[in-house]
Amino acid sequence: MSAPLLSRRRLLGAGALGTAGLLSGCDKLGDNPGFRGLLEDVGQAHRATQRLLIGRTALAREFSEAEMSPIFRSNGSVDVADRAYQTHVAQGFANWRLQVGGLVQHPLALPLSALQAMPQRQQITRHDCVEGWSAIAKWQGPQLGAIIAQAGLLPQARYLVLHCADTLLDAPYYESIDLIDGFHPQTILAWRMNDAPLTVAHGAPIRLRVERQLGYKQAKYVMAIEARASLAGLYGGKGGLWEDKRGYQWYAGI
Amino acid sequence: MSDMIDPSPPTGGDLVRRHRRSTRIWHWLNAWILAVMLMSGLMIFNAHPHLYWGQYGANFDRAWFEIGASGGSGTVRMGALTLHTTGLLGLSYGADGHANSVAFPGWITIPSHYSLADARIWHLAFAVLLLVAWPAYVLVSLVNGHVRRDLVITRHEWAPAHIWHDIKEHARLRFPTGAAALHYNILQKLAYGTVLFGLLPLILLTGLTLSPGMDAAWPWLTVLFGGRQSARSLHFLAMLGLIAFFIVHIVMVVLAGPFNEVRSMVTGWYRLPRARHPVIVPAPESGN
Numbered sequence: 001m002s003a004p005l006l007s008r009r010r011l012l013g014a015g016a017l018g019t020a021g022l023l024s025g026c027d028k029l030g031d032n033p034g035f036r037g038l039l040e041d042v043g044q045a046h047r048a049t050q051r052l053l054i055g056r057t058a059l060a061r062e063f064s065e066a067e068m069s070p071i072f073r074s075n076g077s078v079d080v081a082d083r084a085y086q087t088h089v090a091q092g093f094a095n096w097r098l099q100v101g102g103l104v105q106h107p108l109a110l111p112l113s114a115l116q117a118m119p120q121r122q123q124i125t126r127h128d129c130v131e132g133w134s135a136i137a138k139w140q141g142p143q144l145g146a147i148i149a150q151a152g153l154l155p156q157a158r159y160l161v162l163h164c165a166d167t168l169l170d171a172p173y174y175e176s177i178d179l180i181d182g183f184h185p186q187t188i189l190a191w192r193m194n195d196a197p198l199t200v201a202h203g204a205p206i207r208l209r210v211e212r213q214l215g216y217k218q219a220k221y222v223m224a225i226e227a228r229a230s231l232a233g234l235y236g237g238k239g240g241l242w243e244d245k246r247g248y249q250w251y252a253g254i
Numbered sequence: 255m256s257d258m259i260d261p262s263p264p265t266g267g268d269l270v271r272r273h274r275r276s277t278r279i280w281h282w283l284n285a286w287i288l289a290v291m292l293m294s295g296l297m298i299f300n301a302h303p304h305l306y307w308g309q310y311g312a313n314f315d316r317a318w319f320e321i322g323a324s325g326g327s328g329t330v331r332m333g334a335l336t337l338h339t340t341g342l343l344g345l346s347y348g349a350d351g352h353a354n355s356v357a358f359p360g361w362i363t364i365p366s367h368y369s370l371a372d373a374r375i376w377h378l379a380f381a382v383l384l385l386v387a388w389p390a391y392v393l394v395s396l397v398n399g400h401v402r403r404d405l406v407i408t409r410h411e412w413a414p415a416h417i418w419h420d421i422k423e424h425a426r427l428r429f430p431t432g433a434a435a436l437h438y439n440i441l442q443k444l445a446y447g448t449v450l451f452g453l454l455p456l457i458l459l460t461g462l463t464l465s466p467g468m469d470a471a472w473p474w475l476t477v478l479f480g481g482r483q484s485a486r487s488l489h490f491l492a493m494l495g496l497i498a499f500f501i502v503h504i505v506m507v508v509l510a511g512p513f514n515e516v517r518s519m520v521t522g523w524y525r526l527p528r529a530r531h532p533v534i535v536p537a538p539e540s541g542n
Contacts, residue, residue, distance in 0.1 A: 026293070026364045030372050042379035046465070053471040060470045063309065071314040126309060126482065128466050130370065132302035133312035134482050212470045247371040253467025254378060 040249075047251040054253075056180050060211035063124045068194070069135040072127070074201035077166035077173065080221055085165040093205040098147075098189075102161070102226035105152030112191060112205050118142035121188050129215040130248065139209050140192035145183035148227070153179075157227040161234065162208055165221035169245045175219040176231055176239040176250070177210055186211040189222065214252035216242045264526055266432040272524030274400060280391040281519050287387065288496060290380045295493060296358040297365065297373035303357035305490055309481035318487070321357035328355075381461060388454050404438055405447055411440045429510055431527040445499060453495045460489035 029035045080086070088096045093112050100108040122140040148160065160182045164173040181187055189206045191198055198204045203220025210217050217240070231237060236244025243250050264270050273281075304317035311317065319332050321344050328344025330337045341347065346359035360366040364376050395401045410416060420440045423429070430439055438446065462468045463475040463485035479485040507515045511527070518524035 024366075026290075026376070027366055030365050030376065036375065039375050039379040042382050043375060045382045046378060046467075050465070050467040050471060054467055055471075058470045060466060061473055061476060067309055069310045069312065069315065071312075073312050073314060126466070128464075128482065129302070129312075130374070132298065132464075132486060133304070134310045135312045136310045212467050214466060242371075246369075247375070249374070249378075254465035 043249065044251075046254045047249075050251075050253050051180070054212065056183075057185060058212075060125055060186055063126065063136050065124065065138070067136055068124060069137065072135045072137045072194070072202075073133075074199075075129060075215065077168055077220060078201040080166045080200070082165050082167075085221065089200060089204070096205055098206065098222065099224035100147060100151045101224065102228055103154040103157035104148075104227050105154060106150075108147070108151050110147070115142050115147075115189060115191060115206065118146060121185070122192075123186055123188070123209070123211070125186070125209065125211045127215055127218065130242075130252070138192075138194050139188065139190040141188040141190040141206065141209070143185065144187045144189055144208070144225075145185075147189065147225070148182060151227075153227055156229045159228045159231055159239070161226040161228055161231070161239075162219040162222050163224040163226060164219050165223050168241055171235065171241055171245065173219065173221070173241045174235060175208065175217055175241070176228075177208075177213075177217065181210050181212065184210070184212070212253055216240070216248060217252045263433050264436065266526050266528035268526050269523050270436065270526055271522050272436075272518040273522050274398065275522065276391065276394045276398065277400065278519055278522060280387065283383075283387055284391075287380050287384050290364060290376055291384065292493060292497070293362060293364040294373040294376035294380070297363040297368070298370060298377060299490065300357045300363065300368065301370040305487040306483040307480070307487060308483055309476070311483035311486075319490075323355040381458075384454075385458060388458060392450065405443055405450070407440065407443050407447070411443070416440060427509055428530070429527065431529045433526070435526050445502070449496065449499050453492050453499070457489055457492040457496070460485040460492065464489065 030039075097109040097111055098115065100110065119142065120140055121143055122138065124136060124138045126134050126136050128134050144160070157179070159176050159178055161174060161176040164175075166173045177187070186209065188209050190209050191204075191206045193199070193202055198207060203222070206222050207220040208218055208222055228234070231239040231250075235241070238244045239250045240248070242248040303321040304311070304313070305319040306315055306317055317331075319330075321328075321330050321339075323329065323345040326340075326345070327338050328340040328342065328346065330339050330343050339345075342359065344357060345353055345355055347353055348360060354360065356363075356368060363373070365372045392401075395405075417440055424441060429435070459475065460479060462472070463479055463482060469476055469482065476482055476485065479488055514525050514527075
């Protein structure tokens with residue numbers, strides 16, 4: 001098997017890239033900012049096409065209870081070292097408040113009980129990790145759009161940033177979505193998972209569910225929501241921890 | 255190969271137009287795209303080297319296929335069957351002799367070091383090229399008659415006796431000569447047809463099914479393939495099918511005469527193979 005593959009590599013190396021080996025060539029090309037930017041721009045075609053195809057309100061598939069994963073693995077951060085967070089866990093999040101701020105008319109500080117008292121959406125959906133695995137679980141919580149509407153967006157707001165309590169790769173976790181996904185009916189702040197309060201491993205007290213995107217967008221341990229006009233100037237400027245640190249796509253619909 | 259104006263039928267040794275420009279462009283573009291898609295795809299597989307059937311599948315669920323490393327040995331497991339593949343799959347050694355616990359080794363992946371994010375950037379950009387190139391080529395080939403004249407299998411060719419005859423001829427490495435070599439034989443038609451109308455649309459559609467956004471846009475995708483994890487498994491199997499085609503394809507090109515074959519796919523011109531005449535050994539002048 002290795003011989004014909006090597007010959008293809010040689011063929012391509014000579015024809016397309018003109019380098020001694022395709023691999024070293026690809027590594028170099030991939031590290032070249034100009035070429036990498038070109039690849040990323042071509043990849044953006046997916047986002048543009050999907051935004052065109054999906055529309056604002058097309059729903060992610062919802063499943064029956066019988067189709068749920070027996071075990072939903074936790075991934076990424078499974079605990080939070082932050083002292084203030086640990087205190088909230090010890091207090092059962094009784095003194096915890098979700099901060100809603102940035103480009104809004106009325107900044108909010110919502111206790112968990114307020115989120116639980118709002119109209120709830122329950123959905124059994126598939127969680128798709130960027131690594132390739134999928135798990136199905138039942139989520140419940142208020143729609144993010146209702147919370148944002150309560151705060152009242154200012155006209156210049158374009159993005160919703162979720163600030164989280166956990167750190168990964170020595171940086172605070174954060175994620176962001178645009179207003180299309182922010183006001184999508186299935187976009188909820190889940191405080192219940194599989195008919196029980198969200199555990200710490202899965203992001204207590206609340207995590208984002210943005211069902212038409214991959215797992216790294218489903219921010220856990222959400223502490224604050226900030227409406228912004230631009231993602232520039234925030235941490236690495238790419239709109240999320242994995243985007244900043246590893247180069248994952250901001251639009252994770254594919 | 256149907257662009258002949260010369261009314262007299264070509265014979266062995268003649269230089270003829272074999273491949274249209276659209277076929278030649280597609281061939282090399284496709285080879286280039288699929289090589290990058292394969293190598294970046296193997297890196298993406300390395301991020302979670304387990305395959306499942308159904309809607310969901312993760313570490314605690316039963317995988318029907320997985321590549322891993324345990325006890326200092328690389329393994330490929332399929333159902334109850336476990337193969338030891340140290341050095342190639344699961345556990346391999348870098349140029350510096352260091353052991354790497356990766357499913358597919360760095361010499362076959364893009365990038366050569368572990369990076370799911372970089373592999374996705376390559377894979378998804380080239381996916382856009384393939385999503386444009388494949389429908390474009392199919393459309394052009396339908397319009398210009400390539401499909402009808404060269405790829406459609408006639409009722410006569412479907413006859414088991416005809417197929418069996420062709421298999422036997424191939425096994426004996428007796429390929430068509432003269433005017434008969436102007437047209438694809440049944441095995442070629444089956445191979446090219448399977449790739450163009452089977453494996454490529456399968457790998458494109460199963461790839462799209464892996465996108466949560468596309469699943470919301472086109473809910474029939476997960477219905478068609480029986481779930482996202484089934485689609486991921488089929489995506490992998492379609493890749494293996496394309497590799498199998500590639501290996502046979504290269505072997506046949508080498509056996510049929512690589513210079514003539516590659517020339518015809520670059521310039522379009524192909525020299526028809528001469529008929530195999532039995533070698534006549536002149537009888538000795540003086541008898542025994």
